[in-house]
Amino acid sequence: MQKTIDIGDILVLKKQHPxxxxxxKVIRTGxxxxxxxxxxxxxxxxxRPTLYKRIKRxxxxxx
Numbered sequence: 458m459q460k461t462i463d464i465g466d467i468l469v470l471k472k473q474h475p476x477x478x479x480x481x482k483v484i485r486t487g488x489x490x491x492x493x494x495x496x497x498x499x500x501x502x503x504x505r506p507t508l509y510k511r512i513k514r515x516x517x518x519x520x
Contacts, residue, residue, distance in 0.1 A: 462486060462508075462515065467495070469514040474499070479513075 462468070466483045473479045478496025485491035489502045503511075 460509075462490060465517075467516040468492065468508075468512055469516065470511045471513050472511065 462483055464483055464486060468481045468483065470479050470481060474481075474494050474496060476494060476497040476499070478494055480495040481492040482495060483490060484493050484500070489504050490508050491500060491502050492508075493500050
């Protein structure tokens with residue numbers, strides 16, 4: 458798995474969001490990562506160690 462997360466990447470997480478989507482767009486990086494749900498546009502912040510445990514796949518913005 459690719460260990461670097463860049464702004465604009467699409468993350469597929471193991472568990473679904475309550476809206477039913479499991480794809481998230483990275484909109485800010487740092488100690489915490491800000492994600493936007495691709496289904497309902499909700500924005501959440503999550504710390505990196507927790508996020509790396511939850512990632513199933515990392516897609517670039519082009520995919």
